[in-house]
Structures are given as C-alpha cells and as structure tokens.
Amino acid sequence: MGTFIQEQILGMQGIRELMNRGLTALGLDTDSRIGGSILFFCYDVVKISILLCVLIFFVSYIQSFFPPQRSRRIMGRFHGIGANAVGALLGTVTPFCSCSSIPIFMGFTSAGLPLGVTFSFLISSPMVDLGSLVLLAGAFGPRVALAYVLFGLLVAVIGGTIIEHLHMEEELEDLVRNAAAPAERAESSPSVRERLSYAGEQVSFTLRKVFPYLLLGVGVGALIHNWIPAGAVETVLGSRNPLGVVLASLIGVPMYADIFGTIPVAEALLAKGALLGTVISFMMAVTTLSLPSLILLRKAVKPKLLGVFILLCTLGIIAVGYVFNGIQAVLL
C-alpha cells in the first residue's frame, strides 16, 4: 500500500509509462542517452507541475486559517522554549513570502514577541512547510520526509533560542525598533468560497513564479541523471568526501530556488551515489537562505544579527546533514 502511494500517486509511474510510449512512437529511443534525458525531463516537469498545483492548492487552503495576525496572537500566549516551538510550528502553516518578512518582523516585535520566537518563525517558515513534507515523501519515502520536518523544526527552535539568549535587541534597525504597536484589527473569517479562491490564486501565482526554476532544476537533474558519471558524484558528495555536507550547504545558502526546483536535482544526485544527508543539507540551504531574502532582511536587522542568523542556520543545516548521513540506512 505504501509503495503504491509512493510510486503511483506521488511518483505517477503511469505518466512515465505513457510518455515512454509516446516518445517511442515519435521515433525516439528512450534507452539511449539523449532519449533517456528527454524522457526524464518531460516526465519530471509534468510530474512536479501536477504535484505543485495539487499541493499548493491544499496547503494554501489550510494556510488561509492561519493568517500571521492569528499566529502572532497564539505565539503570545506561550513563554520560554515553548514559545519557540510554537513559533516554529506556526511557521510551517502560516503563508510566507520573502517580501513579507519585513512587515512580519516589524509586526511581531512591536507586538512584544521575543526576538528569539520571531526568528524561530522566520527560520521554519521557508524551510519546512506542508508541501515539502508531501514532496519529500514522494521522492524519498515517508521516513525521510518526517525526519526532514522534525530536524528542520529543531534547527528553528534551537536557532531562535540561541538568538534569544544572546540578547541582541540592540541589533535591530531603527525601522523595526521605532515601529508603533500595531492596531489590532478585527479578524476576518473568510467563507469557504473565499478560501478556495485564495487557494486558486496561490496556485496560479506560484506556478508562474516557480516554473522557470522548475525547468532549470529538472534540466540539471536530467543532466546529472544521464551524463555525469556516478564516480564523480560519489567522490564529491558521497561517502568518500567527509566534507560533502559542508560543501553542499555552502553552495546552497546563496542560491535562490524553491523546493519544487530543488527536488529533481536532489533526486538525481542521490541516485548517482551522493549521501542522503548531503542532499538534504543542500535542499535545506537552498530553501531557507538565499541572497535576495538576506538583502531584504538586512533592512530590519543590523549586520551582526544578520551574521548570527546566517551562521546559526548554516551550522544547523550542516549538523542535520551529518545526522542524516549517520542514519541513512534506517531512513531509506
């Protein structure tokens, strides 16, 4: 039953079979290198696009129940590390777009939420979401997906807690420090129809935004899959290189992409002998930190706090990679 879900529903092997027949009928030898690359590309683009539309729709519908105002109110009820844990958890279900990070930052701090809790939220929000859970389950199985979410939340809680204890309130830009306590507005409760229309909007916008990255990701994946020798991947990202995790994380940090664009690359690398933790670190680094989002965040926090944030995330992601490598045999 589990295999059926993973292969037929999430993996859509039927589509692969259909495409294989279609391409063969067009006179393409899908067993050849070029034919294989084309098949891989077409199948993956279609598969991931379908997954993206379905996932974003359901996830957005759920997210419509957790506007940031509500999350902020819930977080305010907790204290200490419990607040960090709740912040990290709410980060996974609150809709997040990196251009909203500044208003969220300002709105949270001016409402009196501790800095560490805000950071727990800001780390987990891009790193772990419901969509990535399903996507990872399809690509690597439910155990890997679950472990990814658990360790992602752990990084968010620990990172936020450390920032809390460093007492860096002085390291906020004046823009944030001078923000007036926000006016509490009555919470609207949208109808089912409004939620559905919101979910539809999110699907169309996300697809348009992510599609170029998806094509790029699948293209790179196809390249790795059919053209890069397994030996080369193994040497750099496999068990022969103890620093593979560090390398993968450092490459991933400045990159800007979406989990949908990253997963085909990750899958191809794993198939070619890269270690699981190395691939996971790469995905976490790409989704959590990126140059554009850091430039934006710099408007809210001073360089020192930004540096601490980057350092904590990177170290956390590297640590997660080594843990995954250590328990790879149990997870796959």
Place this chain on the structure above:
Amino acid sequence: MDKRKICVLGGGCRKCEALLAAAKEAVQNRGINADIEYITDFAVIAGYGILQTPALMVDGKVVSEGRVLRAKDIGALL
C-alpha cells in the same frame, strides 16, 4: 461623487506590482474617480498593522492582505 482613495502597499516585489496593475485596471474598467497610491515604505505599511504584503486599502481601510486580487475582485470591493 467623491473621489475614492486606493492604496496598494508592498515592498516592490512581483506580487505587489501585480496587485497595483489589477487596481489600476479595476478603476479604469469601472470608470471610478480615484487616486491610486503605491506605498513601499515599510514603516508606513507596518503602521497600519499589515503583516502580509501586498495589501490593499480603500478609503483608509485595509480590505485585503497577502493576496494578489484580480481586477474584478477589486472592482467588487470598491
């Protein structure tokens, strides 16, 4: 008829630009006499208690947050 005041608030990302374009389209389609202002100052945005951009304000009231509304949705709000 009084002149309406519409504000699109956002940090200048693609979503915000899309909402601004939709707002302009809605005003034109309905032939409404309105001023459209595009606010990118985060201090002002946060001052209205907005947590998610893009946001839309009509006559000083926040009517939508974190959504890229289509022109016809905006028209219905006016």
